[in-house]
Amino acid sequence: RKEVEQDPGPFNVPEGATVAFNCTYSNSASQSFFWYRQDCRKEPKLLMSVYSSGNEDGRFTAQLNRASQYISLLIRDSKLSDSATYLCVVESSGGSYIPTFGRGTSLIVHP
Amino acid sequence: NAGVMQNPRHLVRRRGQEARLRCSPMKGHSHVYWYRQLPEEGLKFMVYLQKENIIDESGMPKERFSAEFPKEGPSILRIQQVVRGDSAAYFCASSPQGADGYTFGSGTRLTVV
Numbered sequence: 001r002k003e004v005e006q007d008p009g010p011f012n013v014p015e016g017a018t019v020a021f022n023c024t025y026s027n028s029a030s031q032s033f034f035w036y037r038q039d040c041r042k043e044p045k046l047l048m049s050v051y052s053s054g055n056e057d058g059r060f061t062a063q064l065n066r067a068s069q070y071i072s073l074l075i076r077d078s079k080l081s082d083s084a085t086y087l088c089v090v091e092s093s094g095g096s097y098i099p100t101f102g103r104g105t106s107l108i109v110h111p
Numbered sequence: 112n113a114g115v116m117q118n119p120r121h122l123v124r125r126r127g128q129e130a131r132l133r134c135s136p137m138k139g140h141s142h143v144y145w146y147r148q149l150p151e152e153g154l155k156f157m158v159y160l161q162k163e164n165i166i167d168e169s170g171m172p173k174e175r176f177s178a179e180f181p182k183e184g185p186s187i188l189r190i191q192q193v194v195r196g197d198s199a200a201y202f203c204a205s206s207p208q209g210a211d212g213y214t215f216g217s218g219t220r221l222t223v224v
Contacts, residue, residue: 034212043202043215098167099213103153
C-alpha cells in the first residue's frame with residue numbers, strides 16, 4: 001500500500017461547480033497534513049494546512065479524519081483558474097519529519 | 112525577501128557527465144528537502160538536510176547521487192555519470208524549525224542527451 005494515495009482524475013467540472021478530493025494515508029503516526037497546488041511545469045505551492053478541527057479559506061475547505069486516515073479538500077464555486085493538480089502531503093514522524101506527497105489529483109474547470 | 116532560489120532552471124548534460132543543482136533556501140530556513148519529479152509522476156522524496164548534516168537520505172539512489180548543505184552557501188545535489196533516466200525536474204523545498212508548510216523553488220529541469 002502506498003503511503004499517500006490520491007485519485008489522479010482528471011476531474012472535469014464546469015465553472016461554479018463544487019468538487020471534492022480525498023486522500024488516504026497509511027501511517028497512523030502521521031502528524032501534519034497539507035494541500036498543495038501545482039500548475040503545469042511549475043513548483044508546488046502551499047494551498048492550506050489541514051487541522052484536526054478542519055479549516056476553511058474562502059472557497060476552500062479541508063478536513064481531516066484520523067480514524068479513517070484520510071483528508072479531503074472541497075472547492076466551492078469553481079473558477080477557471082482553479083484548474084491545476086492538487087497534491088496531498090502527509091508529514092510523518094519516523095525519526096525525522098519528511099513530507100510525503102501523493103501523486104496528485106488533476107482538476108480541469110471548463111466554461 | 113527572496114524565496115527559495117534554484118539554479119540553473121534548465122540543465123542539459125550528455126550521458127556520463129556530472130550535473131550540479133543548487134538550492135538557496137529562504138532566509139531563516141534551516142531545513143532543505145530535495146525531490147525529483149518525472150513527467151506525469153508525483154514528487155519523490157530524495158534527501159533531507161540541515162546545515163552541515165544529512166538528516167534522512169532514504170530516497171537517494173545508492174550510487175551516483177550525493178547531496179550537501181554546507182555551513183556557507185547553497186545546498187548542492189550532485190549527480191555523477193548521468194544517464195537518460197535521470198532526466199526529470201528536481202525541486203528543492205525549505206522550511207524553518209517547526210514549520211507549518213514548505214516553500215518550493217522553481218526547480219531545475221535536467222535533460223540528459
